Each structure stands twice: as C-alpha cells, then as structure tokens.
Amino acid sequence: MARGTWGSNARGVTDASFYASRRRFLASLGIGSVGAVGSVTGMRYLGQPRIQPRPQISAVVGNERFVAGRPTTPETAALRFNNFFEFAADKQSVVRRARSFRIDPYTLVIDGKVQRPLTLGLEDIQALQLEERIYRFRCVEAWAMTIPWVGIPLASLLRRAQPTPQAKYVAFESFHDIDQAPRQANDHYPWPYREGLTIDEAMNPLTFVAVGMYGRYLQPQSGAPLRIIVPWKYGFKGAKSVVRITLTATRPESFWHRIHPVEYGFTANVDPSVPHPRWSQSQEIELGSWGRRRPTEKFNGYGEWVAHLYPR
C-alpha cells in the first residue's frame, strides 16, 4: 500500500486561470455554499485545531484489485469536509458537532428475509479479516474524493445471515438518537437516515462496509463505527453510522429520495449524461485539488464491475 502518499497533496494547482474558472464552476454547483468547497479545495482548513486520531487498525491487507488511478485525498480534507445531515446542513461544522458522538454499546442487526438473523457487536466486526481498498468517491453535489477505506465486502456479511429467495432488496438504517443529534428532533425530515440497494447491488464485490479510513477506525464525522460504501453511486446512497441492515422483498425507503424524489433517484448511479435538475454532472472537483475539474466518469469509472447490473 502506498501509505506514504497519505496526507500529501499531489495537485497543489494555484494557476490564476484555474482560480477564476473555479469560482465560476463552484457557483454552478449545487453545493450550499461556495465557501464550503473553497475552504477544502483551497486548503483553508489547514490552520484549524488538530483532530484527535482514532486507533490504528492492525493487520490490514491491501486489496490491489481496485486501482483508484488518482492521488489519495489529503486525510485532513476528508476528515473536515463532511455531509452528515444528522449533525449539520453545512460541511464544515459536522466535525465539531459530531465530535463527542458515540454509539456504545454498538450492535449491528442484520434481519428481515434471512435464515439466520444476526446481532454483531463492534468487537465481532473488528475481528473480521479487514482489508483496505482505495476507492473513488463521488457526491451528487459534484465534489469527489479518493479514500483508502478499511472494512469488508458487504456480501460476506450478508452471506453469514443467509438471505432467503424472497430477499430482493437491502435496507440500511442509520442511528437515531435525538440526544446526540438534536437535528433529529426536527420531524420535517424522515429520520432515521435510510438507504437501500437491490440485492444484486448489495452483493456486488465492490459494495463495502467500512469501519476505518487511512488505516484508522472511523471518526464520528465520517460515519463511525460503520458505514456503507457504494463507489459507483452518488455518495448519499451510502449510509453512515449504520445500526441495522434489513433484507426485504420490496423496495426500501431512501431518506433523500423521500424528500426530493426528482432530485435524488433510488438508483443514483454516477452518470455524466444525466444532470441533476439544478446542476450539470458532467464534471467534478476533487477535494484538496484547488478546484481543478475533470470529467465525471459513468459509474464513477467502475463500469467493468457493475454495468451488467443495468442492461438497457
């Protein structure tokens, strides 16, 4: 694993024309505030207080089958720029507001259309054979990052529960705790955060359960203790701080799809040719890259793994 590259910024582009076009491009994005992305793409976060590191994860095997083909996002950028609506609607204050968040004791329930419902403690999950995979990540808001996740394929967890033939979908549910996340008291939103995949999407070898990133256990703002990563879909499809995984016969609820069905589809595969109703998806900006744009790739570049799931 190229651990030595973590935290380095291989693309510190400061070219003036980039800067000018960056402003225009950011203004066209669906991101709540231009300053929000600017602060990460421009590294303005560097002077902020240190984040307490989480324990290192030992004995992780790097899985070299998945090649990101671009530099890993600087760790500080990934840890300070977050979407986590339970804690904040903006990206910068999540890290502060989530700082003391914990689920303790933590259990993950796997139930529904399975022969063997499971309740796993954190120790059970941490004791599994964890691997590291560097994946490209694409938010529906047109920013992107490249993260070394640590975890296990979702398929291997689900197989332990023995899905029945009625299992056609997999539903994910995030934590629900108004004391720790007061925004969940706002019942205009359908809390808890939920997402869903078809069973074939969930069993695809790319679909991943992350317990760590950059070689350490997840920070609260990153979705501790466990989040789902679906790298060919927009980021909102991967729920953070998941407490329950339910196999179902019918299509499950999805938090953003329920709120804005037109803007956030259930399938939500990364696709440059399908614009969001309020912005283009043809380009994206990598966090930590000073606003450098590049074309969006269909399926976020993972077509060889998943295109067969979507015959036309």
Ligand SMILES: Nc1nc2c(c(=O)[nH]1)N[C@H]1C(S)=C(S)[C@@H](COP(=O)(O)O)O[C@H]1N2
């Ligand atoms: N429970 C929960 N999961 C969530 C979200 C959220 O608000 N709540 N936001 C999603 C979105 S839109 C994105 S882009 C990613 C952001 O992950 P990051 O903060 O590690 O970049 O988490 C996804 N999972």
Ligand SMILES: [Mo]
């Ligand atoms: Mo997102």
